[in-house]
Amino acid sequence: MLTVGTVQFAPVRGDVEANIAAITQLLAGVRADLLVLPELANSGYLYATPEDLAPHSEPGDGSGPFLAALSRLAGQTGGMIVTGFAERAAHGLYNSAAAVSAAGAVQVYRKTHLFLDEKTLFLPGDTGFRSFEHAGARIGLMICFDWYFPESARTLALAGAQIIAHPSNLVLPHCQTAMVTRCLENRVFAITTNRYGTETLADGRSLTFTGASQVLSPRGERLAQAPVSGDAIALVAVDPALADDKHVTARNDLFADRRPALYA
Numbered sequence: 001m002l003t004v005g006t007v008q009f010a011p012v013r014g015d016v017e018a019n020i021a022a023i024t025q026l027l028a029g030v031r032a033d034l035l036v037l038p039e040l041a042n043s044g045y046l047y048a049t050p051e052d053l054a055p056h057s058e059p060g061d062g063s064g065p066f067l068a069a070l071s072r073l074a075g076q077t078g079g080m081i082v083t084g085f086a087e088r089a090a091h092g093l094y095n096s097a098a099a100v101s102a103a104g105a106v107q108v109y110r111k112t113h114l115f116l117d118e119k120t121l122f123l124p125g126d127t128g129f130r131s132f133e134h135a136g137a138r139i140g141l142m143i144c145f146d147w148y149f150p151e152s153a154r155t156l157a158l159a160g161a162q163i164i165a166h167p168s169n170l171v172l173p174h175c176q177t178a179m180v181t182r183c184l185e186n187r188v189f190a191i192t193t194n195r196y197g198t199e200t201l202a203d204g205r206s207l208t209f210t211g212a213s214q215v216l217s218p219r220g221e222r223l224a225q226a227p228v229s230g231d232a233i234a235l236v237a238v239d240p241a242l243a244d245d246k247h248v249t250a251r252n253d254l255f256a257d258r259r260p261a262l263y264a
């Protein structure tokens with residue numbers, strides 16, 4: 001069994017240190033094998049230009065202050081922490097997720113499906129969907145709007161992911177319910193960690209985030225859910241092996257019954 005959890009908070013735009021402090025406070029005394037933070041938890045979400053965002057971004061190799069702090073916190077919690085973060089690469093910025101252990105960043109995923117004005121700020125992700133081993137489980141990463149593309153969760157599940165860690169800054173309705181279907185059709189666990197609150201830019205653009213972070217089972221059961229607003233941590237004990245049984249009936253295996261030759 002693994003203790004997994006969602007850690008919901010409202011990142012402060014442009015204040016990496018404040019966000020590290022908020023996460024540190026939230027995780028005081030918490031022990032868990034896998035924790036998931038929201039999307040862009042270092043930087044906040046709304047920026048007018050890549051130049052505005054760049055000072056609050058950092059490399060994906062763990063050499064910056066945010067991932068280094070999470071690595072220290074992973075040592076305290078005794079497990080892995082998955083976070084969304086603004087990643088600075090040689091040729092531009094990515095909206096990325098990192099899986100961080102006490103040893104540093106284990107895996108970086110760059111968001112495949114950019115949402116709305118993210119297309120101004122970020123390069124389209126180029127990592128693709130992979131799974132990796134952690135504490136006897138296989139973990140896969142996707143970010144927020146990736147939920148609208150069933151290929152994201154499907155590709156992760158086909159790559160062996162038993163638990164999908166899904167840092168988010170959700171603004172559209174339906175993700176929390178749509179993820180039930182993503183779990184049912186792939187028989188995987190999913191931890192969607194959302195933020196809450198509102199961000200407003202000087203030009204009047206404003207987004208309100210929907211909170212309600214959740215942990216779902218391969219049977220689509222909601223094992224835990226945070227409120228629509230407010231800091232929250234919800235921890236659940238899960239058996240990742242439950243995601244290995246793809247049977248819906250005695251004669252229907254969701255993966256064995258696929259007909260890829262007819263999908264082209």
Ligand code: ACM
Nearest residue numbers: 115144145169171
């Ligand atoms: C989103 O992808 N942050 C809506």
